[in-house]
Amino acid sequence: MAKKEYIFNPTTLAYEPVRRPARLRRYIIARRGILLFIVAAVVNLVYSFEFYTPKMHAIESDRSDILGQYDVLSERISSMGTTIGEIAQRDNFVYRPLFGxxxxxxxxxxxxFSESFYNGFEEDWQQVARHTWQQLDQQTRLLYRQSISLDQLQSLSKNKEKMAASIPAIWPINKKDLRGPIGAYGRRLHPIYKRYIHHKGIDFGGRRGDPIYATGNGVVSHTEKGLRRRGYGQQIVIDHGFGYKTRYAHLNERLVKKGQEVKRGELIGYMGNTGGSTGPHLHYEVIYMGRDVDPINYFRRDMSEAEFERIISEAKVTTFETLDNNESSVNE
Ligand SMILES: [Zn+2]
Incomplete structure (x- = not known):
């Protein structure tokens, strides 16, 4: 309470308390109230900057709970990613190769996604949420890829019979017709030319006129007479579908025409010595997705394990062909 004010009364010759009008008194009280409120607000503001209120303590504790939950979520997404990775691995190395x-x-x-895709997660504490979203998006992409792969395998499995009949799987000549060892596929040092040469197929030595067979169902996609002393000479290329083609070169005679359908084991021509060839033989290629592969892996069906091992160990660098043979070839 403020001190009372006194005023000297000349009539009574005494000091008497000042009587203020009621309105003024109410004003003074209201002013004190407002001042008190402002002071309290300022104190509260300063306090809340320096110290946590109970409400803020509660918020802070919720926040660290949420961050903890995000950590758990993030770990679970990671382990989900590991599982997807394992499925993809099996898919790549087991299931897809089964269907070629x-x-x-x-x-x-x-x-x-670009960084701007995650706008709205800029605050420091939101980084954890942003990371989780990015992880989830990544896993969603991988799952999508996996489902596409399974769709493909499903349609391939429907075609499995057709595929089994189409993929080259037998010898292109009668085994009894083979003369001498097989001319090996691949990069070898040529004994006569003393140069490393990549041989795109394998060579079967035989006799002029030995029958040549299609090694899988397909359509003749190319046939030509070729040059007499260079390249493949008379050749036939069969497209088997599913990414496979086979080539039969240095023939003496061709019995099929372009566009003609052929079955596995069907007679398509006769062995010869045309093109860059030094003696009657068949140059046989298996081409998968545009690249030559080792044909030796495509007639196991015709051979016992022991026979297969023997042929592989006896295969030699071919001397059936002149140096230009593979270089002058047209790749199908
Ligand atoms: Zn050859």
Missing amino acids: ADTLSLMGIYSP
């Missing part, structure tokens, strides 16, 4: 399908690659599937 290459590793699936989808353009752009692995590129993450």
Whole structure:
């Protein structure tokens, strides 16, 4: 309470308390109230900057709970990613090769969204949420890829019978017709030319006129007479579908025409010595997805394990062909 004010009364010759009008008194009380409120507000503001209020303590504790939960979520997404990775691994190395399908690659599937996609997660404490979202998006992409792969395998499995009949799987000549060892596939030092040469197929030595057979069902995609002393000479190329083609070169005679359907084991021509050839033989190629592969792996069906091992160990660098043979060839 403020001190009372006194005023000298000349009539009574005494000091008497000042009587203020009621309105003024109310004003003074109201002013004190407002001042008190402002002071309290300022104190509260300063206090809340320096110290946590109970409400803020509660918020802070909720926040660290949420961050903890995000950590758990993030770990679970990671372990989900590991599982997807294992499935993809099996898919790539077990299931897809069963159907002769290459590793699936989808353009752009692995590129993450741009950083701006995650706008709204700029605050420091939101980084954990942003990371979780990015992880989830990544796993979603991989799952999508996996489901596409399974779709492909499903349709391939429907075609499995057709595929089994089409993929080259037998010898292109009668085994009894083979003269001498097989001319090996691959990069070898040529004994006569003393140069490393990549041999795109394997060579079967035989006699002019030995029958040549289609090694799988397909359509003749190319046939030509070729040059007399260079290259493949008379040749036939069969497209088997599913990424496979076979080539039969240096023939003496061709019995099929372009566009003609052929069955596995069907007679398509006769062995010869045309093109860059030094003696009657068949140059046989298996081409998968545009690349030559070792044909030795495509007639196991015709051979026992022991026979297969023997042929592989006896295969020699071919001397059946002149140096230009593979260089002058047209790749199908
Ligand atoms: Zn050859």
